[in-house]
Amino acid sequence: MRQVHVHPGAAVTQWGATVELSAAVAALAAAVVYLVTARRLRRRGDTWPWARDAAFISGCGAMTWAMSAEPPGGPFTRHMAQHLIVGMVAPLLLVLARPLTLALRGLAPGKVRRGLLRAAHSGPVAVLLSPPVAALADVAGLWLLYRTGLLAATHEHPVLHVVTHTHVLAAGLIFTFSVCQLDPVRRRWSLAARGTAVLTVGAAHAVLAKGLYGAPPPGTAFATGDLRTGAQLMYYGGDLIEIALAVTIAVQWYGATGRAHARRSGRGRGEDLAAGAVARSDG
Numbered sequence: 001m002r003q004v005h006v007h008p009g010a011a012v013t014q015w016g017a018t019v020e021l022s023a024a025v026a027a028l029a030a031a032v033v034y035l036v037t038a039r040r041l042r043r044r045g046d047t048w049p050w051a052r053d054a055a056f057i058s059g060c061g062a063m064t065w066a067m068s069a070e071p072p073g074g075p076f077t078r079h080m081a082q083h084l085i086v087g088m089v090a091p092l093l094l095v096l097a098r099p100l101t102l103a104l105r106g107l108a109p110g111k112v113r114r115g116l117l118r119a120a121h122s123g124p125v126a127v128l129l130s131p132p133v134a135a136l137a138d139v140a141g142l143w144l145l146y147r148t149g150l151l152a153a154t155h156e157h158p159v160l161h162v163v164t165h166t167h168v169l170a171a172g173l174i175f176t177f178s179v180c181q182l183d184p185v186r187r188r189w190s191l192a193a194r195g196t197a198v199l200t201v202g203a204a205h206a207v208l209a210k211g212l213y214g215a216p217p218p219g220t221a222f223a224t225g226d227l228r229t230g231a232q233l234m235y236y237g238g239d240l241i242e243i244a245l246a247v248t249i250a251v252q253w254y255g256a257t258g259r260a261h262a263r264r265s266g267r268g269r270g271e272d273l274a275a276g277a278v279a280r281s282d283g
Contacts, residue, residue, distance in 0.1 A: 023067045027060035034099065037106040046105065052097045059093030063169070066090070074226025076216070080233045083168060088241040091172035096248070100183035117184075126186040131197035134178035138171045139204040146212060152219030175201065180248050191253045195246065202242040209235035 034056045041048045066085035071078045100120060107113040119125065127133055145151055145164065154161040177183070179194040213231035216222050222230075 024064045027064045031057050031060045034097070034102065037102055041102070041105060048102070048105075052102075055093045056097035056099065059090045059097065062093060063090040067165070073229060074223055076222045076226045076230035077233060080230040080237075084233065084237045084241070086165065087168040087172035088176075088238065091169070091176040092241060092244060094173065095176045095180050095182060098182050104184070120184065121186040123186075128174060129178045129185055130187070131178045131189055131194050134171075134175040135197040135201050138175040139201055141167055141171050142205070142208055146208060146217045149217075149219040151217040176245065179245055181252075182248075191249055191256075194249055198242055198245050198249070202238065205238040205242070206235060209238065 035053060038048050038053055062085050066082045071081040073081070100116075104113060104117060107116065145168075150160075150164065154164050175197075178189075179197050181188060181194065209231050212234065213228050216227050
């Protein structure tokens with residue numbers, strides 16, 4: 001089998017530069033729109049945490065840096081660093097910023113707002129954002145990229161290179177959105193279902209990373225040290241992001257448990273007060 005090294009050809013390099021510029025412009029535009037909308041909310045007296053602004057700006061910056069800068073290390077290590085940032089770090093930061101909630105609160109009542117809410121609550125979107133489907137799309141894309149000749153092909157075909165990077169970002173966003181469920185969605189999945197999805201994807205990442213530690217993707221040739229460093233980066237970096245997702249779910253569980261306890265305590269106090277009032281009236 002002919003081994004393909006990871007040095008992209010001129011066509012891929014030219015396309016890569018175009019995509020990087022487009023991604024930077026899109027990220028900048030998204031950040032500006034987010035900040036302007038958040039500022040409008042605050043000016044009219046609404047509360048919008050500054051931490052969400054920071055998360056969104058950081059997510060846009062991370063994605064732009066990953067696609068335009070060149071991380072240190074060998075070719076496979078650099079590729080894996082870009083994969084982690086574009087597919088896991090940036091999606092988590094963007095989802096924590098709750099962009100859909102901001103858009104719904106920032107839009108005036110009317111056709112646009114109703115259309116956005118209708119799209120967010122539509123049947124196809126509900127299926128796509130279900131944790132099992134989102135987890136399958138994320139894991140299947142990774143195994144297809146690293147356990148077939150797809151990675152080698154992306155370094156020879158510029159369109160495939162762009163499509164693959166777009167899929168990595170989209171799959172990461174969908175999976176993170178589905179397990180965090182911070183924005184309004186049609187169906188609220190249980191904490192157990194979302195936690196199971198995180199554990200399943202984490203296990204699949206770990207198995208894939210261990211496989212890459214010993215054998216490169218088909219059709220490619222990497223130095224042994226570079227391959228192992230990239231595989232370790234995938235293994236431990238993926239663990240860190242999955243821990244962050246688990247913490248997000250745990251915080252939601254803690255908040256839900258606290259609210260339920262407060263409601264039960266409130267009902268209990270109300271019943272005690274009512275019983276006391278009845279006793280005093282009887283006396």
